[in-house]
Amino acid sequence: MDFKLSPEEMAFAQGVRAFLDEEAQHPDAHDFMDPDRDAHSQLANSRQRRDFCKRMGAKGYLGMSWPKSVGGQEIPGIFEYLLNEELALRGAPLIGKGVGCIGKTIIRHGTEEMQQRFLPLILDAEVEFALGYSEPGSGSDLASLKLKAEADGDGWVLNGQKVWTTSAHFAEWYWVAARTDPDAPKHKGISVFLIPMDHPGLTVRPIETMGHHRTNEVFFDNVRIGPDALVGELNKGWTYVCEALDFERFTFYTVNPLLQKFERALEALRTRARHGKPLSEDMGVRRAVGRLGAEVETAKMLQRRVVDAASKGGVPAIEAAMYKVFSTRLGQEITNFVLDHLGPAGLLRKGAEGAVDGGVWEHFYQTTPLDTIGGGTSEVQKNIIARRGLGLPLG
């Protein structure tokens, strides 16, 4: 396996770094670039964040892999992956679901009208989307979703509920999977719709999760939509949902934040003592650090396998499952290990007097579990590895 970047790829990554160095000088930089921030709080909205995304758009960083006919540059997805790694390293917003799953699905399946309406907005970072997949009874088994979309004239009426919809409280558009044929087998009766977030009949209620990450539940009460809200073909929604996950392979799996977390862990341990003895001289600490260091390298290699397979045109479902389950568990383990050795001050949160390292470890403690759930839980990833990777029977 050749892990080296080509000269063109290296030059691109350097260009992104230069752009981010310049952005770091911006008076509002702390509102959109903060390496202490985890992936989830990057989702928070602000004018500064949107302005930054617009500057990324102006620089040509949005929609790079899209076809030229719709404003893209037709360059390989690896460049989007490189861009996201650099953004993640600086705690800047990643290129996101508009350019990724939603834009690409509209390009492949949307009507001409839908393409003209949404694609320019996405390229200019003028629109924010929320993804409405999960429901109270349907998360891991998403195909069992029940949100009802009943035919009404040439449109539909939607009734039911979604849950865990990140961004619903500031997004303009809702990308929603709903059941349009209750009698068809569960994978074949789902359609995807695009609905304005302020549409009559939609109610968004907050759910506060650990680590101050806000997500939402969304209620549909006789939400009437016209035929233009349907994405692609009726009852083909499951195909689009799965395809969208494939589109995300290049952009979802950044490793830089994990490497950075490990570097910070080393720094925290290097500079502290217990009972007058530096932690760096403690044999237990040294052994654990050695093991974690080896695992960080393993995570890096697992991630490269995702990128390598995807860059050759494959769908690296098993590689991605391996990387996700391994790296998210490792992120939690590094955090727990550091907290075990920081003493009580390590538990103080951001802003508290005496908080170690600005309270970042307490913050990581609360946010790293979310990584093991969002985008498919660890158990689900293990099932993918067991069944599709190792050919084991369904348990």
Ligand SMILES: Cc1cc2nc3c(=O)[nH]c(=O)nc-3n(C[C@H](O)[C@H](O)[C@H](O)COP(=O)(O)OP(=O)(O)OC[C@H]3O[C@@H](n4cnc5c(N)ncnc54)[C@H](O)[C@@H]3O)c2cc1C
């Ligand atoms: C930070 C964050 C952001 C999110 N954002 C969104 C969003 O924007 N839009 C959206 O639609 N959803 C979103 N989600 C929801 C996420 O996709 C679901 O939480 C996830 O798919 C799990 O579904 P669930 O919560 O219903 O849990 P369940 O599916 O009910 O799982 C409960 C437990 O059972 C285990 N389990 C389930 N099935 C199996 C099985 N077959 N074998 C073994 N164990 C199993 C799971 O691993 C888990 O431990 C988000 C979640 C998080 C944490």
